[in-house]
Amino acid sequence: MEGVGLVYPDGTRALRSIDLHIERGEFSFLVGASGSGKSSLLALVYREFVPTEGRVIVAGQDVAALPRRMVPYLRRQVGVVFQDFRLLPDKTVWENVGFALDVLGTGRKEKHHKVPISLELVGLADKSDAFPHQLSGGEQQRVSIARALVNAPPVLLADEPTGNVDPDVSWDIVQLLANIAERDTTVVVGTHDKYIVDRMRRRVVNLVQGTVVRDAKQGGSYDGT
Amino acid sequence: MERSGLEFILLETWTAIRRNLLITLAAIGNMTVSVAILGAFVVGAINLDYMASLQAKSASISVWLHDDADAGDIEAKLFGDLRVKETEFVSKDQAQQEWAEMAGVDPEALKIAGNPLSDIVRVKVADPDDMAAVAEFAEQLPGVAEVLYSRSVFDKILLLSHGIKVSGVVVGLLLVAATMLIVSTTIRLTIYARRREIRIMQLVGATNWFIRAPLVFEGAFQGIVGGILAAIALTIGYAYLHSYLAESLQFIKIVYSAQFLTAFALGLILAGALFGTAGAFISANRYLSEA
Numbered sequence: 001m002e003g004v005g006l007v008y009p010d011g012t013r014a015l016r017s018i019d020l021h022i023e024r025g026e027f028s029f030l031v032g033a034s035g036s037g038k039s040s041l042l043a044l045v046y047r048e049f050v051p052t053e054g055r056v057i058v059a060g061q062d063v064a065a066l067p068r069r070m071v072p073y074l075r076r077q078v079g080v081v082f083q084d085f086r087l088l089p090d091k092t093v094w095e096n097v098g099f100a101l102d103v104l105g106t107g108r109k110e111k112h113h114k115v116p117i118s119l120e121l122v123g124l125a126d127k128s129d130a131f132p133h134q135l136s137g138g139e140q141q142r143v144s145i146a147r148a149l150v151n152a153p154p155v156l157l158a159d160e161p162t163g164n165v166d167p168d169v170s171w172d173i174v175q176l177l178a179n180i181a182e183r184d185t186t187v188v189v190g191t192h193d194k195y196i197v198d199r200m201r202r203r204v205v206n207l208v209q210g211t212v213v214r215d216a217k218q219g220g221s222y223d224g225t
Numbered sequence: 226m227e228r229s230g231l232e233f234i235l236l237e238t239w240t241a242i243r244r245n246l247l248i249t250l251a252a253i254g255n256m257t258v259s260v261a262i263l264g265a266f267v268v269g270a271i272n273l274d275y276m277a278s279l280q281a282k283s284a285s286i287s288v289w290l291h292d293d294a295d296a297g298d299i300e301a302k303l304f305g306d307l308r309v310k311e312t313e314f315v316s317k318d319q320a321q322q323e324w325a326e327m328a329g330v331d332p333e334a335l336k337i338a339g340n341p342l343s344d345i346v347r348v349k350v351a352d353p354d355d356m357a358a359v360a361e362f363a364e365q366l367p368g369v370a371e372v373l374y375s376r377s378v379f380d381k382i383l384l385l386s387h388g389i390k391v392s393g394v395v396v397g398l399l400l401v402a403a404t405m406l407i408v409s410t411t412i413r414l415t416i417y418a419r420r421r422e423i424r425i426m427q428l429v430g431a432t433n434w435f436i437r438a439p440l441v442f443e444g445a446f447q448g449i450v451g452g453i454l455a456a457i458a459l460t461i462g463y464a465y466l467h468s469y470l471a472e473s474l475q476f477i478k479i480v481y482s483a484q485f486l487t488a489f490a491l492g493l494i495l496a497g498a499l500f501g502t503a504g505a506f507i508s509a510n511r512y513l514s515e516a
Contacts, residue, residue: 072431105233105435
């Protein structure tokens with residue numbers, strides 16, 4: 001990101017002159033209070049929003065310059081995980097993960113190959129036939145991670161992935177995300193979970209009112225202490 | 226696209242229809258009523274026009290000849306005109322006979338007084354619109370004494386027939402616009418019910434085409450079912466109307482044949498399919514461009 005700014009249509013400024021570079025395969029935290037611009041920043045990467053200033057480059061592509069009809073192809077490169085899981089309640093775990101491949105027109109054979117790998121990765125291979133409401137919050141979040149990963153995107157974004165799960169499960173989720181980064185996937189986790197950030201000691205980018213106030217490259221903590 | 230893609234779209238369509246049964250039923254009901262109103266209007270206009278043209282077609286021009294005129298030549302000239310459909314020569318004596326029958330007088334008795342009538346060529350035109358022009362043409366032919374047709378009645382029928390056509394198209398277009406509005410609004414409901422799926426599809430990188438396809442199929446399905454229901458209702462109603470008219474109001478003739486009914490029913494189903502597809506397409510596009 002180079003000199004990125006974002007102003008919402010209603011005039012609210014969300015982000016201001018952000019310069020940020022994240023390496024391929026890097027694991028980093030994006031921290032800050034609610035309303036500091038974490039979600040907005042992530043949303044620029046999967047082009048939910050287009051920056052009003054500056055450039056956002058994902059895997060060599062300028063996202064802002066991307067024509068509208070190309071956006072779906074960018075999103076296949078960027079997996080996204082949300083606080084509220086966003087699973088389809090009337091589909092099983094297997095179907096929820098498979099859905100991400102279905103909508104890309106993936107063949108049946110490939111689907112039957114990829115879905116189990118993805119579920120295995122998040123440790124839910126035995127819950128394939130369960131429905132989301134039969135799972136705990138942590139398990140549901142794993143399903144949504146499996147869905148984000150099934151297409152093997154080079155970038156994985158997680159917006160408050162632990163916001164709706166128990167504290168002890170949060171740690172597992174973040175560990176899982178860190179393992180995914182080991183597999184040459186760039187992982188950015190937006191969170192305000194101080195405990196987890198401090199315990200992980202990874203790169204921490206701190207946002208306050210839409211600007212980066214601190215970028216601790218390694219061994220970072222939530223508040224710089 | 227791969228076969229599994231189409232399979233997925235059709236499966237999605239079917240699940241959505243089953244899951245949102247209430248909304249689907251409401252949409253189909255809406256579609257049925259809309260298509261039926263449009264269909265009833267169209268069939269009404271067709272019949273008004275049909276009745277007017279029946280009247281117009283039965284009308285003929287009477288060309289009265291001078292006694293010394295060459296009737297064969299005049300009839301040939303009239304028949305030679307492309308606008309003329311048929312000609313009939315009625316001799317002076319035949320004319321008197323017809324007149325006597327119409328008046329209820331003994332024709333033999335009339336003959337004693339001599340025959341004041343003249344030979345007539347009756348002309349029927351192919352297109353009622355050409356009536357006046359053909360009459361003018363006939364007037365100019367040598368040997369023609371007078372040309373008669375019920376101009377005022379005729380002009381009114383023509384005017385009515387044109388009025389029906391013009392207002393039919395205007396009202397028809399308004400009805401189509403209203404139907405489209407209702408249909409696309411109804412389909413917005415279906416889309417709204419599926420906004421969660423649509424959101425996820427967008428996030429995992431489904432193309433708009435892929436997101437739209439199940440919605441358009443769903444709209445087409447609703448339209449076809451609505452069209453079939455409207456076709457059934459209107460065809461039955463129309464058959465009843467026909468048998469009622471045949472019994473009690475015989476002078477009113479409506480278009481009625483197996484061919485017409487089939488075409489009408491198929492037309493309604495096709496209209497439903499078109500409305501459903503187009504309505505869904507419009508709504509889906511609007512929704513996707515907003516999101």
